[in-house]
Amino acid sequence: MRESAATVETTPHSAAGSLTVEGLEGWYGESHVLHGMSFDIRRGEVVTLLGRNGAGKTTTLRAIIGILGKRSGSIRFDGVETIGMTSRGIARLGIGYVPEERGIFSSLSTYENLMLPPRVKPGGLSVEDVYTLFPNLKERAASQGTKLSGGEQQMLAIGRILRTGAKTILLDEPTEGLAPVIVQQIGRTLQKLKGEGYTILLVEQNFRFAQTVADRHFVVEQGRVVDMIPNAELDANIAKLHAYLGV
Amino acid sequence: MTTIFGIPSQALFGQLLLGLINGSFYAMLSLGLAIIFGLLNIINFAHGAFYMVGAFVAWMLLNYTGLGYWWALVLAPVIVGGLGILIERGLIARLYKLDHLYGLLLTFGLALIIQGLFRNYYGVSGLPYAIPAELTGGQRLPFMFLPNYRGWIVVFSLVICLATWLVIEKTKLGAYLRAATENPTLVQAFGVNVPLLLTLTYGFGVALAALAGVLAAPVYSVNPNMGADLIIVVFAVVVIGGMGSILGSIITGFSLGLVEGLTKVFYPEASATAIFVIMVLVLLVKPAGLFGKPA
Numbered sequence: 010m011r012e013s014a015a016t017v018e019t020t021p022h023s024a025a026g027s028l029t030v031e032g033l034e035g036w037y038g039e040s041h042v043l044h045g046m047s048f049d050i051r052r053g054e055v056v057t058l059l060g061r062n063g064a065g066k067t068t069t070l071r072a073i074i075g076i077l078g079k080r081s082g083s084i085r086f087d088g089v090e091t092i093g094m095t096s097r098g099i100a101r102l103g104i105g106y107v108p109e110e111r112g113i114f115s116s117l118s119t120y121e122n123l124m125l126p127p128r129v130k131p132g133g134l135s136v137e138d139v140y141t142l143f144p145n146l147k148e149r150a151a152s153q154g155t156k157l158s159g160g161e162q163q164m165l166a167i168g169r170i171l172r173t174g175a176k177t178i179l180l181d182e183p184t185e186g187l188a189p190v191i192v193q194q195i196g197r198t199l200q201k202l203k204g205e206g207y208t209i210l211l212v213e214q215n216f217r218f219a220q221t222v223a224d225r226h227f228v229v230e231q232g233r234v235v236d237m238i239p240n241a242e243l244d245a246n247i248a249k250l251h252a253y254l255g256v
Numbered sequence: 257m258t259t260i261f262g263i264p265s266q267a268l269f270g271q272l273l274l275g276l277i278n279g280s281f282y283a284m285l286s287l288g289l290a291i292i293f294g295l296l297n298i299i300n301f302a303h304g305a306f307y308m309v310g311a312f313v314a315w316m317l318l319n320y321t322g323l324g325y326w327w328a329l330v331l332a333p334v335i336v337g338g339l340g341i342l343i344e345r346g347l348i349a350r351l352y353k354l355d356h357l358y359g360l361l362l363t364f365g366l367a368l369i370i371q372g373l374f375r376n377y378y379g380v381s382g383l384p385y386a387i388p389a390e391l392t393g394g395q396r397l398p399f400m401f402l403p404n405y406r407g408w409i410v411v412f413s414l415v416i417c418l419a420t421w422l423v424i425e426k427t428k429l430g431a432y433l434r435a436a437t438e439n440p441t442l443v444q445a446f447g448v449n450v451p452l453l454l455t456l457t458y459g460f461g462v463a464l465a466a467l468a469g470v471l472a473a474p475v476y477s478v479n480p481n482m483g484a485d486l487i488i489v490v491f492a493v494v495v496i497g498g499m500g501s502i503l504g505s506i507i508t509g510f511s512l513g514l515v516e517g518l519t520k521v522f523y524p525e526a527s528a529t530a531i532f533v534i535m536v537l538v539l540l541v542k543p544a545g546l547f548g549k550p551a
Contacts, residue, residue: 100447126446
């Protein structure tokens with residue numbers, strides 16, 4: 010665990026916070042989607058955003074990585090205010106983004122997809138490390154990226170970010186539409202990453218999956234965080250969570 | 257004299273060669289247009305003007321500084337490509353968030369201004385530019401006489417087109433370009449400098465046009481209107497090949513040159529319209545173009 014003096018100075022209420030979101034407002038064109046999102050993630054923590062469709066979870070990730078058209082408020086990463094930065098600059102701070110639709114490029118081979126994101130920090134996985142983690146990607150290296158199965162595409166989307174050296178990862182619905190065996194494999198991968206000190210912000214619909222990896226859960230409703238449930242208390246709060254999620 | 261389909265073989269092969277030469281220019285120009293459109297979403301109407309400026313830079317280098325054809329082949333693309341980079345940074349970059357139409361209008365206006373300036377200073381009668389001494393003369397082939405310079409045009413443009421295609425398909429830089437063509441937002445969110453990629457791509461596309469201009473200078477007269485005459489056909493080539501398709505624009509460029517050449521042999525009256533008739537037919541059957549992916 011490494012803490013810089015700047016982190017301590019600028020994030021007084023959570024000294025070890027590696028990502029602090031405060032009063033985040035966000036817009037898609039004219040429609041106002043985020044209404045004062047506030048939450049924080051400590052370094053090495055796995056945190057989920059839970060909530061119904063359209064609550065603003067994906068939008069929050071897009072705002073953090075800087076690809077939302079219009080946003081305001083405050084997003085501090087390791088004490089650095091990023092709200093005025095371009096997505097390129099934010100990525101270069103060491104934040105990796107795995108988008109909901111996975112973002113695999115059809116005009117690139119699997120290998121080219123894997124090699125596409127530039128290294129932003131030292132200490133990223135080597136290609137061999139990624140292949141050890143996801144052996145399928147090695148077999149399919151020459152295939153067109155979008156010819157992979159959904160699970161393989163998800164592995165590719167995660168693997169290519171692990172190569173970059175980013176230690177904070179924004180992961181948008183990694184289990185969506187995948188077979189249970191693949192979901193388990195992704196769960197094991199996330200646990201491994203957590204063990205290695207990665208900080209992960211996970212958007213999930215499937216809170217049973219989220220429960221297996223997360224430390225804390227933030228419940229999002231209508232563009233703001235309405236509740237925080239520590240993972241240990243999730244089972245005790247199942248009824249409340251069902252009400253939030255409408256399941 | 258031998259004949260094929262009742263046509264003297266000399267005339268047939270002569271027209272096919274002319275077609276192949278026109279096709280060389282179509283291919284180089286439509287390749288640049290396709291790359292620019294694919295990544296920048298700009299329909300670069302100034303492409304013909306840059307081709308013309310390339311030819312003029314070759315002429316100026318020779319007449320004002322004494323630097324000959326081989327120098328021009330290197331310097332003109334660099335100079336005109338640099339001009340393209342300034343135009344992209346200063347003007348085009350402001351339009352990316354707007355409809356395609358604005359880019360088309362801007363570059364159309366630029367083409368008119370550039371052509372007007374050259375017409376004002378150099379007139380429209382055309383300036384001569386000699387074939388370099390190393391490429392004068394020709395080869396007497398069994399079926400026709402092949403002037404060396406015309407053979408050079410075909411070979412050189414083929415090499416340039418294939419090299420460009422290889423760079424785009426096989427290199428890391430090409431992978432960035434292909435990925436950014438699909439999803440620039442995500443590529444930027446990985447930390448890639450996409451605005452720089454856009455600038456360099458525009459500069460490269462424009463440099464290709466200028467290179468074609470230098471290649472054309474010894475065979476067509478150096479004339480402010482030379483680009484305007486060609487660009488309309490080149491746009492038809494791009495539409496037939498499929499907007500944004502790299503290989504499509506190369507293959508279509510050369511093939512349509514040949515088709516045009518054949519039309520001149522068999523039905524000369526239609527030679528100027530053959531490409532447009534093909535364009536209409538292709539749009540009816542495959543609206544995304546022969547090599548394009550349906551949107």
